[in-house]
Every structure is written in structure tokens, then in C-alpha cells.
Amino acid sequence: MITVYNHHHALHQGKLEMFRGQLVPCFEVPTRADDVLQELQRRQLGEVLAPQDCGRGPIERIHSPRYLDFLAGAWSEWVALDPANAERDALPSVWPVRSFRSDVLPANFSARMGLFSYDAGTPLTSGTWAAAYAGACCAVTAAQRVSGGARSAFSLSRPPGHHAGADFFGGYCFLNNAAIAAQALRDAGAERVAVLDIDYHHGNGTQAIFYERADVFFASVHGDPHTEYPFYLGYADETGQGAGLGCNLNLPLPRGTGFARWREALALALQRIAQSGAQALVVSLGLDTFEGDPISGFQLRSEDYFRVGEDLAVAGLPTVFVFEGGYAVDALGTNTVNVLEGYA
Numbered sequence: 107m108i109t110v111y112n113h114h115h116a117l118h119q120g121k122l123e124m125f126r127g128q129l130v131p132c133f134e135v136p137t138r139a140d141d142v143l144q145e146l147q148r149r150q151l152g153e154v155l156a157p158q159d160c161g162r163g164p165i166e167r168i169h170s171p172r173y174l175d176f177l178a179g180a181w182s183e184w185v186a187l188d189p190a191n192a193e194r195d196a197l198p199s200v201w202p203v204r205s206f207r208s209d210v211l212p213a214n215f216s217a218r219m220g221l222f223s224y225d226a227g228t229p230l231t232s233g234t235w236a237a238a239y240a241g242a243c244c245a246v247t248a249a250q251r252v253s254g255g256a257r258s259a260f261s262l263s264r265p266p267g268h269h270a271g272a273d274f275f276g277g278y279c280f281l282n283n284a285a286i287a288a289q290a291l292r293d294a295g296a297e298r299v300a301v302l303d304i305d306y307h308h309g310n311g312t313q314a315i316f317y318e319r320a321d322v323f324f325a326s327v328h329g330d331p332h333t334e335y336p337f338y339l340g341y342a343d344e345t346g347q348g349a350g351l352g353c354n355l356n357l358p359l360p361r362g363t364g365f366a367r368w369r370e371a372l373a374l375a376l377q378r379i380a381q382s383g384a385q386a387l388v389v390s391l392g393l394d395t396f397e398g399d400p401i402s403g404f405q406l407r408s409e410d411y412f413r414v415g416e417d418l419a420v421a422g423l424p425t426v427f428v429f430e431g432g433y434a435v436d437a438l439g440t441n442t443v444n445v446l447e448g449y450a
């Protein structure tokens with residue numbers, strides 16, 4: 107297993123997020139990726155590489171230029187508003203919901219930040235752009251390795267990506283690394299690609315990006331959005347649109363679901379992916395399905411993650427793993443590497 111590691115991930119370190127009516131310390135912290143790297147090295151799972159600088163090209167295949175311009179310049183704009191802002195992260199507080207316009211790009215920074223986001227749980231910091239950009243390059247490098255003939259590669263980076271859409275951030279995510287990897291596989295010649303999202307939370311960003319496309323099949327096993335974040339997408343009746351009709355599969359499960367039932371959903375997702383004719387697979391690898399996760403509600407145990415990796419290997423597709431959520435930091439290294447070792 108090749109791992110492409112983002113050495114710049116810790117440049118993104120949010121201080122506070124809005125959670126149930128108060129500002130609390132961020133759940134998405136740098137030790138998440140550090141611990142996984144340490145466990146990978148301890149168990150000698152394979153080579154660890156730095157990404158190649160991919161430039162904005164492969165990122166613009168997924169994200170709009172005006173959104174990327176905003177992200178790249180947001181911190182300097184934030185500090186220019188008030189030098190004291192250098193000590194606090196930027197959080198959005200106003201959003202254009204139904205009946206507001208989203209075609210006008212406001213001059214006001216807070217208004218633009220709201221236009222390009224959908225929650226107040228995702229602080230933008232001095233190093234967010236640098237960390238997210240390097241993370242996208244990890245996903246591209248991992249996809250290139252797999253396109254070049256490697257059986258699999260793991261993009262180990264944070265912030266995560268699957269909640270980010272073509273022009274919005276949220277859910278701790280800024281650039282959709284899994285979507286960028288899937289597009290890179292397509293651009294390298296795979297005619298059909300599948301993205302399988304096994305994070306606890308629905309990958310709303312990835313779904314939205316590919317919803318009208320027939321060349322990228324999206325499948326997700328996740329907490330029922332009736333009760334679980336991101337709430338407004340991820341229902342079973344979302345099956346794709348236009349050319350993409352039939353190319354989207356959501357398998358929401360109730361809070362409290364254990365491994366046996368979860369694994370049946372995984373099997374169904376893999377069966378539909380096989381039927382889709384995908385020639386390569388991207389796995390949005392979230393580990394917040396773990397029983398000890400502080401913000402999620404499934405009951406997978408550490409040993410179950412070996413079986414997850416084995417099931418993914420049986421699918422027999424060249425696979426790019428992209429690191430997503432998982433907030434039980436003490437067990438995160440073990441659980442992540444259990445999947446990868448089970449796969450290997």
C-alpha cells in the first residue's frame with residue numbers, strides 16, 4: 107500500500123466550531139493524521155511519499171475558479187478587515203438560503219464567506235488553503251499511482267473533503283479530495299469510476315458534484331440524514347438526475363447500527379458498483395463509524411475494520427483510499443490501518 111502523506115496538514119488547525127449553540131474546541135485536529143501515519147509506519151504497511159505539486163488544474167476540474175480564488179485569498183482578506191482577526195479563525199454567520207441570490211458575488215467578506223459555505227462548524231484559518239491545496243495534490247498523486255498500475259494508494263491528509271461541493275465548504279471540508287481523485291482517474295483514461303463513501307456522514311459534496319453524470323457512480327453508507335448531519339441530503343430516493351439517473355445510491359442506516367447490518371449495506375453498495383461497470387474505485391474512508399466516536403452513532407469495533415478492508419479487496423478494482431472523518435483520536439490510527447491491512 108502506497109501512502110501519499112500531506113506534510114502540510116497541520117497548517118490547518120481550527121480553534122473553535124459552533125456546536126449545539128456554543129463555540130467548542132474543534133473535533134477535527136492535526137493529531138488525527140499524525141496518529142494514522144505513526145500506526146502505518148509501526149505496522150510497516152508500505153512506502154510513504156510526499157505529493158507532487160499538482161497545480162490548480164486538477165482541482166479546477168471539480169471546483170469553480172471563483173470559489174478557489176476566495177479560499178486562496180480569504181485569510182488575507184479576513185486579517186485586512188481588522189488586524190486583531192489574526193488571532194481568531196474566520197467563521198461564517200450569514201447564508202443565502204431559498205429566495206436569496208447566489209449569482210451575485212458580494213464585496214462584503216462575510217457575505218462572500220456565507221455564499222461559499224453552509225455551516226458554522228468549519229473555521230477557516232491562516233493555513234487552511236495551504237493544507238487543503240496540498241491535500242488535493244495528495245489525492246491527485248494517489249490517483250496517478252493507481253492509474254499507472256498500482257493496485258491501491260492511500261491519500262492521508264486533512265482537512266477532509268467529502269462535504270465540500272463545487273463551490274462551497276462545510277463539515278470540516280474545503281476541497282473534495284475524493285471527487286478530485288475520481289476525476290483524475292477519469293482524465294487518465296478510466297471510462298467509468300465509482301466513489302464509495304463509508305464515512306458516518308453522507309458525502310453530500312461528492313454526491314452533488316457527480317449527481318448529473320453517468321461516468322462516476324456514487325454510493326454512500328451513512329447515518330440517516332433525518333437525524334444525522336448533513337441533514338439536507340443523503341436520502342434513499344436520491345438516485346441521480348439527467349444523464350446521471352441511476353448512478354447515485356444512498357444507503358442511510360439508523361443511529362445505533364452495528365457491523366452485521368452495516369456490512370450488508372456495504373455488500374449492496376459493492377454489488378451496484380460492480381454492475382455500474384466501474385474500472386476504478388475511490389473510497390472516502392471515514393472512521394467515524396467506530397463505536398467510540400464522539401460525534402457519530404454506529405457501533406463498529408476495531409476488529410471489524412479488517413473485514414471492511416477484506417470486503418473492499420474482494421471488489422477487485424484498482425482503489426484510491428482518501429482519508430475523511432473519524433474523531434475518536436485514540437483509536438483512529440488502529441482503525442484506519444486495520445482497513446488498509448485487511449485490504450492488503
Ligand SMILES: [Zn+2]
Pocket residue numbers: 305306307392394431432
Ligand atoms: Zn464524518
